[in-house]
Amino acid sequence: MAENTNxxxxxGPETEQISMVVFSGDLDKLLxxxxxxxxxxxxxxxxxxxxxxxxxxxxxxxxxxxxxxxxMSKMFGWMLPKGAEKVxxxxxxxxxxxxxxxxGIMKKHKVASLPELLKLAGELGVNINVCEMSMNLMGFKKxxxxxxxxxxxxxxxxxxxxxxxxxxxxxx
Amino acid sequence: MTTDELKxxxxxxxxxxxxxxxxxxxxxxxxxxxxxxxxxxxxxYSSDEGTKVDIPKWCQKMGHDYLGxxxxxxxxxxxxxxx
Numbered sequence: 001m002a003e004n005t006n007x008x009x010x011x012g013p014e015t016e017q018i019s020m021v022v023f024s025g026d027l028d029k030l031l032x033x034x035x036x037x038x039x040x041x042x043x044x045x046x047x048x049x050x051x052x053x054x055x056x057x058x059x060x061x062x063x064x065x066x067x068x069x070x071x072m073s074k075m076f077g078w079m080l081p082k083g084a085e086k087v088x089x090x091x092x093x094x095x096x097x098x099x100x101x102x103x104g105i106m107k108k109h110k111v112a113s114l115p116e117l118l119k120l121a122g123e124l125g126v127n128i129n130v131c132e133m134s135m136n137l138m139g140f141k142k143x144x145x146x147x148x149x150x151x152x153x154x155x156x157x158x159x160x161x162x163x164x165x166x167x168x169x170x171x172x
Numbered sequence: 173m174t175t176d177e178l179k180x181x182x183x184x185x186x187x188x189x190x191x192x193x194x195x196x197x198x199x200x201x202x203x204x205x206x207x208x209x210x211x212x213x214x215x216x217y218s219s220d221e222g223t224k225v226d227i228p229k230w231c232q233k234m235g236h237d238y239l240g241x242x243x244x245x246x247x248x249x250x251x252x253x254x255x
């Protein structure tokens with residue numbers, strides 16, 4: 001048998017990775033995703049979040065606008081929540097009353113809000129990859145997304161490549 | 173370590189994460205660990221019940237020594253030694 005000639009060049013223990021598909025646009029599920037993401041960062045893991053479908057709406061910046069949208073894109077933009085502050089609970093939303101109540105309870109228990117968790121994730125180096133196809137479907141443009149330090153617009157190949165090198169893969 | 177031994181430890185850094193919820197204390201501990209030297213001790217205050225279970229697990233994974241916990245009336249004091 002041939003001798004293994006591979007030489008290891010790594011300088012420290014290999015960085016573990018976690019990759020998540022963040023699909024849901026529900027407040028509760030987005031909170032779960034962001035708490036796991038920031039927690040994983042505390043474990044020195046490389047964290048990759050692939051935002052797709054309804055979740056992309058949570059990355060919209062309320063103050064930003066994009067020009068040159070067609071009628072359907074404008075309609076979608078108008079119907080979907082404009083940013084992390086506006087997403088609702090998956091259950092017991094009750095026309096927004098439930099969501100308002102849970103936000104009050106979260107504040108009381110000092111649980112970070114979704115915009116706070118996004119900011120924290122940015123500071124911790126969590127990567128957010130946004131699905132280009134979803135952006136096109138929803139009619140969102142990258143100019144209207146929040147300012148986030150490690151954000152890329154990409155496709156499924158990026159997720160698969162990240163996930164194949166990750167110990168933990170989640171779909172939320 | 174006994175409670176008295178823990179209380180008598182010379183800590184290099186103290187992080188007060190009382191009033192923050194999961195994953196606040198963990199992130200605070202991680203940040204504070206970055207500012208101390210290997211072999212030094214970090215003390216973490218937390219009022220979040222789950223942290224008592226989480227921090228030892230985190231220490232084990234990261235290679236730090238979890239020295240123990242002192243329970244106060246409304247919070248816990250945890251002692252961690254940096255690897």
